[in-house]
Amino acid sequence: MLTGMTALQKELQKEFEKFVDKEIIPYADQFDEQGEIPRDMIGRFAQQGYLGAMIPEKYQGAGMDPVTFGLLCEEIGRGSISLLSLLTVHGMVAQAIEKWGSEIQKQTWLPKLAKGEVIGAFGLSEPDVGSDPKSVESIATVEDVFFRLNGHKKWISYGQMADIFLIIAQCGARPAAFLVTRDTPGFEVEPIQGMLGFRSAMLAQLHLTNCLIAQENLIGKIGFGFTHVAGTALDYGRYCIAWGCVGLGKACLEACLRYTGKRKQFGALLRKHQLIQHMIADMITEVKAARMLCLDAAYLKSAGDPETIMETSIAKYYASTMAFRAANHAVQIHGANGCCHEYPVQRFFRDAKITEIIEGSSQIQQIIIARHGYQNYLFGEKNK
């Protein structure tokens, strides 16, 4: 039970839960095995308004507040966090445009993104650039009224399906962000197969060879592509995944509660064994703790408080590590059954590992959190 939620938020939470139970959970393992989601899933998301969840209503989005959006992410994460990553990357593009796009760019792209007429993906990572994104090697050069873009992006979620890509590149050694449409000459998409987890996230490599990008597709200004445009997108991404991990942890817990209530060993249901109870108790406590961290970030986000950036980082770090611990327990409790495709906990385990890597690895979050902790402490000391 969450404290402080409005009646509308509670009502919407029920609605999200029903949607996930009906439209996602029965198919999530199939999506995982097939390594893709059907295109009509996009239509169902769009119909519910989920693709434009945080896009303002004036651009035909649902205009959800951060708490409501968090609850949506939690529920979808409960069904399939791999599928949630569609909302993550699509929303990262929308948020970047909404915050830093010109009015014309907003009017051009946001209604299409909200209605699912175009799907967005975020192009930052490269074969040799992961945790140090300032070092992206993709290059944009100014050419007459165009930018000429050359580069190679990797691990791009929903890259196989997306229609527009927010590509981060260096322009005269200054980072810049460009919207690149899939049909741009010189732009090629190469699917990535055989991932450990997030198998239905349709990952791809992107090859950009002499792509000519119109000036009006520059988002923000040159020099602000990483700190501001990508920064906005990444904060949204961390927020979305943090909440999704709460859902993933909850899915692990629910699977274990069901399983331990049915299976007997040594003449007693598993739930009667104290070492099982130990794991269940940890899962219950940690899911709740992760949700509280996410809610804290949500309320700060609603208030426009700068502390939300760090609280989101903390929430993402804790929730993703919690999800992996919960998934680890879930597989352990299910034993051999947990290692088999007949039970979803093997998918939860594989997907949970990915959440500790994407949108800033756990180690990057630890560095950020510790640095902030020292700085806050030193600032407090200075002001005593």
Place this chain on the structure above:
Amino acid sequence: MPKENEQKLRDFFAKFIEEDVDNDTDIFGSGLINSLFAMQLVLFIEKEFHLKVEHDDLDIENFKSIHAITNFIQTKQSIKEPASK
């Protein structure tokens, strides 16, 4: 008011940045800004000074130092309330 705003900004920087930052420190050129701090700074300016930082404001001249940010805030506020001031 600009002096007061400069102090607020200096306090904010001290809370998030380890290095000493005075009014004219080149915060972009000295590599003090990462994406997390950039977003914190935008949110701080918006919340503290009741304005919105948008596409047209993305000019390095507006953000290169505390002094520049103070001028930017003053300009934005004067645009917002031209008649009464």
